[in-house]
Every structure is written in C-alpha cells, then in structure tokens.
Amino acid sequence: MRTEITHVDPAYRTYADFYMRSAYGAFPQQHRHIQGSMRSSLILVEQSRHEFVDPAVDELVVSTPLDAACSYDWNMGSGWTSGQSRTGDLIIVPPGTDSRWRAGGDRRLIILAIPTALVSQLLGPDCPADLAATFAPLGGSSGNDAFVNAVLRRLWENSGEDEPINRSLADRLVEALVCHLVMRAGTVTPKLAPGPFSLREWRKLEDYVDAHLHRDILLLDLADIVGWSVRHFSRMFRQATGKTPHDWIVAKRVGRSKDLLGKEKLSLAEIALCCGFADQSHFTTSFRKATGMTPLRWRRGRV
Template sequence: MSSASHDVTLQSWQGVKISYHSIPPYEFQDYVAPLYSIDVNLSSSYHLEWKKGGRYQRTQMITGALCIMPAHEPLSMRWSSNLENLVADLSPSLILSTADDLKVRGEVEIRESHGQVDAQISHICQALWAECKAGYPTGRVFGESLGVALAACLLQRHGTQATTTPSGQLSPRKWKQVADFIEDNLEENIPLEELAQIVGLSPFYFTRCFKATIGTTPHQYIISRRVERARHLLSRPEASPTQVALQCGFSHQSHLTRHMKQLLGVTPASLIPRKTVSKNVL
C-alpha cells in the first residue's frame, strides 16, 4: 500500500513498531499486510468506508477511534479527508507467543474493526510514541513490555477466543539469576526478551511472573536499581552527575534527575559531599 503521505517511523523494538502518518484522501483495494496494525486517529472526526463481505460499510471515526487490522487478510478502505494517524505494528510471532501465554484455545484470530474507542490501547500507543520522541531514555525493556501489553489487549478484547490469564512466581533460583543479570548489566540497554530467555519464559509470561514475585514490573525494578547505584556513586566528592548517569544506564543526566526525585525525593547534585577546605592557623 502506498500514498502521498508524510510518514515518521522511528526505531522498532522486538516485535513492535510505532510510527506517525499524515495521509491525504486515499483508497486501497485488497491490500494484504504482513503485520497486525492498530491505527489511532489523531484527526478530527471523519467518515471511513471499509469493505466487509464484498460490500462497503461507513463508519464515523472520531478523534481517538481505532482501526484494528489483522495480518495476512485482504483489506479495502477509502476516505476523503486528510488524516493523522499513530500506527502500531505488531509481528505475528509476538501475537502467537502472547496467545500461547494467555492459553488461547484454537487458532489465533484478530477481528478487523473500525471506529471503536479503547482508552488502554490508545494509551499504550501514545506511551510508545512518547518513548520514541524522547530518544528511548528508558531502554528496550520498557518499549518491549508495552508491545507485549498491546498484544495481550488485542487478543483479550479483539480476538475470537476467550483467554485465561496465567499466574505464578519465579522460583528463588530463577529470581536470583534475573536479579544478578540486571545488576551486572545496569549500564546496558537490557532487552525484555533477553531477561525472559534467562529463565526460559516468553516476554509476556515473564513480565507477569516478575511482578507476581516482587510486586513491580521489570522496567520499574531496573530503574530503581539504577537510581540506587547512582546514589552510591554520588557519595564521592569527585562524582560527576553526568558521568554517573551514563554509568548507571541513563541516556542523559536529566533522566537520572527525574527518576531520582521520584524515588528518593532528592537531586543527584544534592548527594555529592561538599569538599572541605582546610585552613592553616598561624
């Protein structure tokens, strides 16, 4: 599918990509997409015509309304207005692995739908876009966690099969393996999938088990450990907040400052001991 559109596509995570599109009036017939797509309408209200069962249907798309389009199925649409859309693309492999964790019975199928408003799905898409525009300050694990959550929402709310949610905790041995890996790699951009592979779980199930074990998400835990390491490094008089931020895995000092104020209520500079100047008394 192509059109005279203005597109902005930023770096994708494992299984999920977020992009912005400004599109003029357009029509396409029997387009088969390789990915599952969620379009969030950022424009004012307009009318979308889309084909179902060989006949066009007309749907009003208000601001925030979603277009949910399955992969590998012919899609036909047309509209006569200029549009602005936020588009999240999910890979079939992410959908399948999440469906397996949710214990979806039978074949995985996402229904095509247009015009629905789903605040949670829109919020996740907006969070992915905000992370991109900020330059990925929180690393891969945050974006990939959002991608897994987006896939779960699609299956639970727009799939054809009922799902059951798994529960369980990581064993003490597996938890130690994960915690040690995080501690040894705090300065790195840690992928969620890599953490999950340590204990032989999918990203979705790993995230659920992780939170059930310690009461917080992998992303939140990594941030807290980075802040704690930064607090320790800033206890030296020669410490530089900029260097400490980079050593602890923050892409910029401002990100360290924001998270430290949220978690500890102080700024990095306030933790650095003042150098004392000795005076010689004659």
C-alpha cells in the same frame, strides 16, 4: 505455537514496507521501530482523501486517529461498512487480511504493525491457530478506545529514546496492548502474568521450571532469568503470587506427578524421581500436603 498466515502478499515484507512503496507514500509520514526486544513498526501519517487497497501482511495492524473528523468506509471482504473517522477510534486489520479503505477528508494516525510471530509468543499456549479469526470481530473501526489511543501515543513518544528503561516500557506496553485486544475481541482469554512480571518473563520462568522439574531448581537461576537479585526476586514473587518460589515449584512437581500417576505405569519411586522429589517419602509427604491424600490413594481413585 507459530500461527501460520498462508495468503500474505509476497511483494511486501511488512506493512511499513507497503506503506512507503505504495500510493500511501505520497502522504507525509514518519517511520520508527519500537526500541525493545519486541520489534514492531510504527508509522505516523497525515492522510488526505483517498481510496486505497491494502494487501494481506503477516502482521496485526493497529491504528488510532490523532486528529480526524471525516467520513470513513472499509471493506474486508464482506462488503462496505460506513462510519465517521474520529479521534481516539480503534482501527484493526487482522493478520493475513486484504482490506479496502475510503477516507473522505484529512486525518492524522499512529499505526502499529505487530508481527504475528510476536503475537503468538506473547499469547503462548493460549494462542489460537487462526489469528485472523481471533481479531476478526475488531476488523475495521470498533469505536473509541482510550486505552489503545494512550498506548500508541506513548509508544510513539517512547520509540525515540534508546535507553534500557524505555525498551522495558515498550515491551510491556506491547504486551498489554495485545492482551487488551484479545480480550476485547472476546475470542480468547489469555493468561496474564502476575504483578511485576511481564508475560515474556513469566513464560520464561514457567518454561524453565517445567523443563527442569526432574532436577534441583536454584533460586539464583530463576532470579537470573528476569535479571533480578535473589532477594528482590523472592520478594516480588511472593508479592505477586502469594507463594514463595519454593512453594510454586512444589505445586508444579505435584501437578506433573498427577499426570504421571494418571497416565503412566510407573512406580511411585520412579514418579518421585521424574518430578524432582528427593525420594518416595518426600513425594508422598508433599503430595498429601497439597491434595489431602497419598499418591497411591489418588491413583486408585483415578482407576
């Protein structure tokens, strides 16, 4: 799902672009990109007293003060809110949201800008249509959040090292951060990937299997999706889900067959073929094992 943000300021491609070209450019700052497959921008900035207006951008902007003890006010369209800017606070600007800021003193922050396309990719089918509304409960300062503070610090440290292990770590940190924020906002409960799989890897596995249920699905193909050996994939899959890959695929085939039994006027043999079972007998045996009844009895019960 692609979440559309329709009121983004066209003058700036990204928040990092705005930060360098606006009045914020007067502040000492460093810019980095996360070294992973999920491109996001990082800014380390030393701010002083100011009152600025930030335009809406097509990104989720997350920040945390590293050093701060000053008055702090923000306005995201519903009036000014006042507070104290403190080390470790969580500060959020939802996508497509204009904001005003007043800082009464010096503070040093790490800022992460995550493209909405990436947020949508991470949340997959669970992604709401309105990401601005999803993150609105966290708009401005939400108080201390040790997890976000630790993740942003680690992302900054990690961003200077372009090694495969660092790219993999960066991907997982961004995934964990997005899920944490969505759950903290309390508007969506995202599906989490099991065990050692990242959300991106697990979604690729599910998408592949869902698209190929009508065909033979080889264990080698699944292992290749996540870049593991067949032996390691099988072991990690069983450890993470409590099922073998074969059992997981069969469960998906049965789930697909239920949809067809309930919605389509297809024969049992046709459904067996559509769902990748060897024949109607194999379909019936697998369905009974999973549900305790035959496909025909299940269909009759749905009428």
